[in-house]
Amino acid sequence: MTGFLASRALSLAFVLWLVTMIAFVVIRLAPGDPSAIMLGSDATPKAVAEFRAKYGLDRPIAVQYIAWLGRVVRGDLGTSIYLGRPVTTAILERLPVSLTLTLAAFVIAVMLGVTLGLVAAYWHDTWVDRAVSVVAALGLSMPSFWLGICLIYLFAVRWALLPSGGFVEPWVDPPASLRHLLLPAFALGYLQSGLIARMTRTSMLEALRGDFVRTARSKGVAELRVVVKHAFRNALIPVLTVTGIALAVLFGGAVVIETVFTLPGVGRLLVNAVVRRDYAVVQGTLLLVALWYVLVNIAVDILYTVSDPRVRLRAS
C-alpha cells in the first residue's frame, strides 16, 4: 500500500505539472488580453503598457511560467487581475457550492444509475430492460445545459414548484438548500446515471449468470439476497470504476450547470475568468479540477481492495 501511494503521489505530481503547463500556455494562446477587459478598447497604449508591466504580462512567457510555478509550489496560486484578490481565496469562497452540487449530483447519479442497472439486468430482454436503455441513452446523449433549461421551464416557470436558480447553504437552511439543489443536481447527475446504469447492467448480467449465483439459488437463498449480496458484490468493481469517473467528471461538468442555475461556484468562476482572460484564476481552477480528478481516481483504486479482497495494490 505504501509503495502504491508513493507511486501515485509521483504520478499525481507529474499530471499536475503537465496541467500547469497546458493551462498556462493555452489561455495565453487565445487572442485578447486582460487589459482589453480591465481598461477597455479605448485605453491608451501607455495605459496598456503600464497595466501589462504591473501584472508582469510583458515578460517572456517562460519567465512568467517559472515565476508562477514557483509561487504555486509554495501554495500561492497568484492574484486575480479582475477580482483583485488571491485566487486561493476566490476558489475557497466558491468551493462549498461546487462540492455540494457535485456530491448531490453524485448521489442522484449513483442511486438512479445503480437502481436502473440492477432492474434492467434482472429483467433483461424484457420491456423493462428496453425502457431503462432508453432512459440511459437519453442521459448519455442530452446536453446538461439543455436538460437544465427544460427543468427550469417545467418545474420553476410552468409549475412553480422549485426555484429557477440560486444557492442556499445546507448548514443555513437545509430545506431551502434542498429545494435549490434538486434541479441542478438532477440535471448534472442524470447524465452520469446513464453511464452507471449501462455498466451496472452489463456487469450484473455477467454476475447473474455465474456459477456462484446458481449455487446460491439452489441452496434456497432469498432472491433479494442473491441479487444484492452475491451478484452485485461481484459486479461492483467495474461499477466502482464508472462511479469514480462520474464523480470526477461531475465536478468538471458543474461549470455549465452552475451558469444555467446561477450557482456561485468554482465552475462559474472559471467561465468568467476565461471570458475576462483572468489568467491566474483560469490556471488555479484548472489545477484544482485536475487535482480532484487525480485524487478521486486514487480513492477509487483504494476502494477496489475494500470491495474485492483479492485485489492488492502495487506500486506498478
Add this chain to the structure above:
Amino acid sequence: MLRRLMTTVVLLLMLATSGASGAAPDRCPVQGGTVRAAMAGSPPTLDFVTSFAAQARDIGVYIYEGLVTIDGNYDAAPQLAERWTTSADGKTYTFHLRKGVKFHDGSPVTAADVVASVERFRAQSPRKADLSMVAGARAVGNGTVEITLSQPSAAFVPLMAYPGPAVAIMPKKLIEGVAAGKLPQSSVIGTGPYRLAEWIPDKHVHLERFAQYSPAPGDPSGYAGRRLACLEHIYFLPVPEVSSRVAGLESGDYDYGQNLPAETYSRLTATKGLKTVILKPYYEIVMHLNTQNGALKEWKLRRAIQVGLNEDEIMLAAAGDKTLYRLDPSLFFKEQYWHSNVGANRYDEHDVAKAKALVKEGGYDGSPLRIITTSDFQFIYNAALAMESQLRQLGFTTKVQAYDYPTMIDIFRKKRGDWDISYNAFSIRTDPGGFTFVLKSESGYQPYASKDVDALLEKALVERDRKARAKLYEQIQDILYKDIPMIKHGDLFGFDALRDRLQGFEPFYTTPRFWNVWSKDKR
C-alpha cells in the same frame, strides 16, 4: 469601448432641473419591502473607485455620492455640493458642501473627507487620467473645498460627475493608506440612500436602507435630486445567463431582470404580474471602416457602403423588435444637448444603384471585405450579419469573422491589416470629450487620421462656451460623414422587466434605479 465609452460631456453646468421624473413623490407612499434584482454580472470589487466595471458603478451609485453627479439629460448636477463657483480664469473651482450630510457610520461629511477622496481617486482610479488637469485640492474650512486646475477645462465638472467610477466621497479615516482594490468590506461607507449589508462574491450584494440619509434637494433627475429609499432591502443577484434571468422573472424568483433579450419582449410584456421598461438610449451601433489598409482605403468604396446601406433593416436585425431602436444620424443621443443632424443627408440613403456605380468607379477588385464582429453582444453580431448581406447586394464579396469581445478588440487594435470593417457600440453620455480618444489621430484608436478633426477636438476640450463648443462637435460630425471612417447604424434601446408591485420605477442610463421606488404590498 463598451465600458469606458460611457464617458463624458458638458461644458457649462446645467443645474439639476431638467430631465425625467418630475412627478416623483417627495415622500415614500409605502415604506418597506425588498427587491431581488437579477443583474447581468457581478461587481469584481466593492472598492468601486478602483474599478471600471459597469456592475461596480450600478451598485456604487446607491452607496456613494460625489460632489456632483449626472442628471436626466446627462449634464452635471449638484449632489454633495450645494453649489460651486468658478474663478475668472477658469482654473479654480470652489465647492460648498451641503450641511448635515452623514456617512453610513454616522460621522459628518467634512471638506477633509472630500479632499482625501479626490486625492485617492487621482492616485488610484483607473479613470485618474480624466482628472489630469487637476493641480490640487484643499479644504477651506470644514464645508468648502477648492480644486485648482493646471489649465481651464470645459470637461472638468462633467468628468467629476461621471459615475463610472465616480469620484465618490468616502471617510478620510477609512481610505488613507488603503491600496487600490483593497478597501475592506467594513470600510465600504458612503453617504448614499443605501448602505452595504453584505457582499458574497458571485452570490449577491445586499443593500439596506440608510435611515439617516440626507437627500439632495430638487426633483429627482437622473442620479441627481431627491433620492428616497422606500424599499428596505435590495439584493443584486448576478445572473449572467440571460435565459436564467428570464426564467427567474417568470417564475417569481426575481423582481427585476436586467438586459433581457429582444425576442422575449412581447412575451414578458404580456405576462401577468410583470411590466417591461425600455431603456432609451442604450448604445449606438457603429461600424469602423479601415481607411488606412485594404480595399476601403479607397474613399469611393467607403462612400458606396455609406450610400447603399439600409439602416432600418440593420437595426431591426440588431434590436429584434421595432420598439427597441430608432434611426438617428448624430454622434450624440437625442437626449443630449450635443445632438445634431449635420450630415444627416448622408445617413441611411439606401440608394443601391448609386452604390453599385460607386463600387465600379472605385475599382473594386472583388477581394472579400473582412468583417470582424463579436458574438459576445448579440446586437452587434446581428447588425454585422445584416450589414454583410447588404454589402453582397451592393456587389461586394465578404468574409465575416466572429470572436469573443476581447479577441475582436485585440484584432481591431493590433492587427490593422487583418480587417476592413470592425464593429463596436458607443454610449458616450456625459461629455462629448469622450469622443476625443476615439477620433484623435495620435490616439491610434482607429485607422483614421484627420488634422481638421484633431484641431477641432483640441479646441472643443477648452472651449467654455457651451454653444460654441457644440458647434465644434457639429463640424467634427460633418467631417466624419464626409471622410467615412465610421458609419453609425442607429440607436439601440435596452429592455428590462420588473414585477408590477414595484411602483415609480423609471429606466435611466444602464443602472436600475430603485430609489424613489416603492412596493405596493410592502413585500
